[in-house]
Amino acid sequence: MAFKSRMLRKASQDGVDCRTCHLGSLCLPKELSRDEVAEFNGLMCPRPTLGKQERLAVQGTPFASLFAVRSGSLKQVTTTESNERLVTAFFLPGELVGLDAIAAGAYQGTIVALESTSVCELPYSPLDDLCGRVPSLRRQLQQTLSQEIHGERFKLHRLLHRTAEVRLACFLLAISDRFRLRGYSPHTFHLAMSRADIGSYLGLTPETVGRTLLAYQRQALLAIQGREFQLLDLGRMNRLAEANGRRYRKV
Amino acid sequence: MAFKSRMLRKASQDGVDCRTCHLGSLCLPKELSRDEVAEFNGLMCPRPTLGKQERLAVQGTPFASLFAVRSGSLKQVTTTESNERLVTAFFLPGELVGLDAIAAGAYQGTIVALESTSVCELPYSPLDDLCGRVPSLRRQLQQTLSQEIHGERFKLHRLLHRTAEVRLACFLLAISDRFRLRGYSPHTFHLAMSRADIGSYLGLTPETVGRTLLAYQRQALLAIQGREFQLLDLGRMNRLAEANGRRYRKV
DNA sequence: CGACCCATTGAGAGCATTCAACGCGTGTGG
DNA sequence: CCACACGCGTTGAATGCTCTCAATGGGTCG
Known part of the structure; x- marks a missing residue:
């Protein structure tokens, strides 16, 4: 640093x-x-x-x-x-x-x-x-x-079809990957944006963003302290993001 | 032709x-x-x-x-x-x-x-x-x-924040505009894609697409015969698309 | 200390999805 | 010529997710 x-x-x-x-x-x-x-x-x-x-x-x-x-x-x-x-x-x-x-x-x-x-x-x-x-x-x-x-x-x-849970998972994984490519840790990073910013970007309200992040923490997928994010289980998070969120009928 | x-x-x-x-x-x-x-x-x-x-x-x-x-x-x-x-x-x-x-x-x-x-x-x-x-x-x-x-x-x-009603309005207006720029009528056009295609593109189910199109017709905004579309009131449709759909709290 | 922004929590309402069923037109095969 | 399958579009009813609105607490800055 x-x-x-x-x-x-x-x-x-x-x-x-x-x-x-x-x-x-x-x-x-x-x-x-x-x-x-x-x-x-x-x-x-x-x-x-x-x-x-x-x-x-x-x-x-x-x-x-x-x-x-x-x-x-x-x-x-x-x-x-x-x-x-x-x-x-x-x-x-x-x-x-x-x-x-x-x-x-x-x-x-x-x-x-x-x-x-x-x-x-x-x-x-x-x-x-x-x-x-x-x-x-x-x-x-x-x-x-x-x-x-x-x-x-x-x-x-892809996000247009997804629930809040999956949208956020996709977002966090995309960010994680961008950090990884730049030589930073894909597990631990600092996100300087507010919940409202994330919500606006993903088409969700700040409340839903907060609630969904809380749900992740309860499932031991994520640890948050303020704006420090720690992804605890990239594998499970990936599976969550790949799941289509809605049990969508195949086209 | x-x-x-x-x-x-x-x-x-x-x-x-x-x-x-x-x-x-x-x-x-x-x-x-x-x-x-x-x-x-x-x-x-x-x-x-x-x-x-x-x-x-x-x-x-x-x-x-x-x-x-x-x-x-x-x-x-x-x-x-x-x-x-x-x-x-x-x-x-x-x-x-x-x-x-x-x-x-x-x-x-x-x-x-x-x-x-x-x-x-x-x-x-x-x-x-x-x-x-x-x-x-x-x-x-x-x-x-x-x-x-x-x-x-x-x-x-923008679509991420919108209801089905507004998503479809945005879609139809965008198509209309693309036809207009190419010298075709912005009011009457043929859409060769299925409801399922439109739904997949907009993040909606085919059922929702159909129901929403029906609602437009009841409001005399649109006339449909098969895949021929006729926009009856571009002004009102525009206002519908501009409205934020959800009475969204200002950021 | 108060103003303000940010994040969190709770309760209720609304909208889209899901699932199931039906009608219609088309193409295929008996 | 008819039976049938199939794709497409429509309609209905119920579930559930997310928004909305309201209230609270923590943090920062003037």
């Missing part, structure tokens, strides 16, 4: 260096040659660390940059025409913010830091130019976009 | 010509110059018209081509590990099939024609090369990908 925060302070003070970034294998430049990474690195703008609740981008403002999360976490809150606020995404280290803004040319939701968070800024226009010259970067970006389409579509269609 | 089928027959017999396609302004080459369209056109492979229930691609098989729908419609069925089948997408004329397959290198669901359907095949590798040389095509493809991310994410997160 001390090591991590030291790296971050250095990064935000001295400018970011992709070659020494511990997220290298997860971020956009993962397939690039040494020279290409240097060029990619040259695009990036320094960006001061965000405090809790601070906004990285505001819904509707012109899109100019993607952001890569270095540490911390953020949520994307989209306000509908009828003034309803939906949490449409969470972002963890190594993930790209703003992919949904490219088409409209404006950010599609307000991006809020859930805790102290640092990001890399990637101005889109020069990034696109570089994509023209570097096929592997172009493919990497398109793959990230494509992966996002599949992931979101599949995950959300 | 006679005009349409004549054009399609010609296209599938003589090879496809983007310059005379009535979907030109909606498809990928919409921003290209005359020469670039010609080059784009050269990539395309002829593809025989699909019959009803015929499969365009099978889940898990290697990804090689995108497909643009010229006429007809298709559904994407994704089978989960627990052998559950979910309808994760519908495709109408002018839309691209396979965007979610780029990342994994394999089709993420089986693509089935819902009626007699013709498509253009776009081999991905040469398309990607062309993206390197033609910035406007590259941007167009990235915008399509980005739009898809935003559209899916937003639409589905």
Whole structure:
């Protein structure tokens, strides 16, 4: 933990260096040659660390940059025409913010830091130019976009059929997996979002989220202390998430 | 109608010509110059018209081509590990099939024609090369990908919070809008999918779909004859879809 | 200390699912 | 030509999950 925060302070003070970034294998430049990474690195703008609740981008403002999360976490809150606020995404280290803004040319939701968070800024226009010259970067970006389409579509269609119990299990396992891929423990992690945020993301009320988490604890699937989560039995949790929740008639 | 089928027959017999396609302004080459369209056109492979229930691609098989729908419609069925089948997408004329397959290198669901359907095949590798040389095509493809991310994410997160009544209203309005953009009537259209398909897509049972459609008809919002739909009051339907369905507490 | 946000708990109501049955049209085979 | 199976859509009744509303307690910040 001390090591991590030291790296971050250095990064935000001295400018970011992709070659020494511990997220290298997860971020956009993962397939690039040494020279290409240097060029990619040259695009990036320094960006001061965000405090809790601070906004990285505001819904509707012109899109100019993607952001890569270095540490911390953020949520994307989209306000509908009828003034309803939906949490449409969470972002963890190594993930790209703003992919949904490219088409409209404006950010599609307000991006809020859930805790102290640092990001890399990637101005889109020069990034696109570089994509023209570097096929592997172009493919990497398109793959990230494509992966996002599949992931979101599949995950959300599945959730539409599920009970609260299964929705939360899917959510916790997805988070666990994202942490695992980034070298953190898949069993123990800190979730900086509130129950209301989770509920909004999953289409549940905060009360139902709380009650369901309580049920997990009674079944010894999960231990929670505040916002520290500990998954006690990944196998059983997986089986729970795979079960279709409703005893659904086969199509 | 006679005009349409004549054009399609010609296209599938003589090879496809983007310059005379009535979907030109909606498809990928919409921003290209005359020469670039010609080059784009050269990539395309002829593809025989699909019959009803015929499969365009099978889940898990290697990804090689995108497909643009010229006429007809298709559904994407994704089978989960627990052998559950979910309808994760519908495709109408002018839309691209396979965007979610780029990342994994394999089709993420089986693509089935819902009626007699013709498509253009776009081999991905040469398309990607062309993206390197033609910035406007590259941007167009990235915008399509980005739009898809935003559209899916937003639409589905909204649906997660909604009752059956509102889910179906959103669905019908989205379909109506897609037809309108393609020059067809937004009030009257043919939906080739079954109630079960719609239910699977929206996370509802076929019974609930039927009952809700019946309720619309009783309110004079909708008229249905078999699979012909007629939206009688778009304004009221819109208000119904905007209403949050559940009298949801503001976050 | 009070205001406020967050999380929890309880009780009641509503909406969608589940299960079962029926009608209809189509295609198949006797 | 008819019998039958099958897919699709519809209808009815009952169960159950989740929302709603209300109240409480803990924590943080001004």
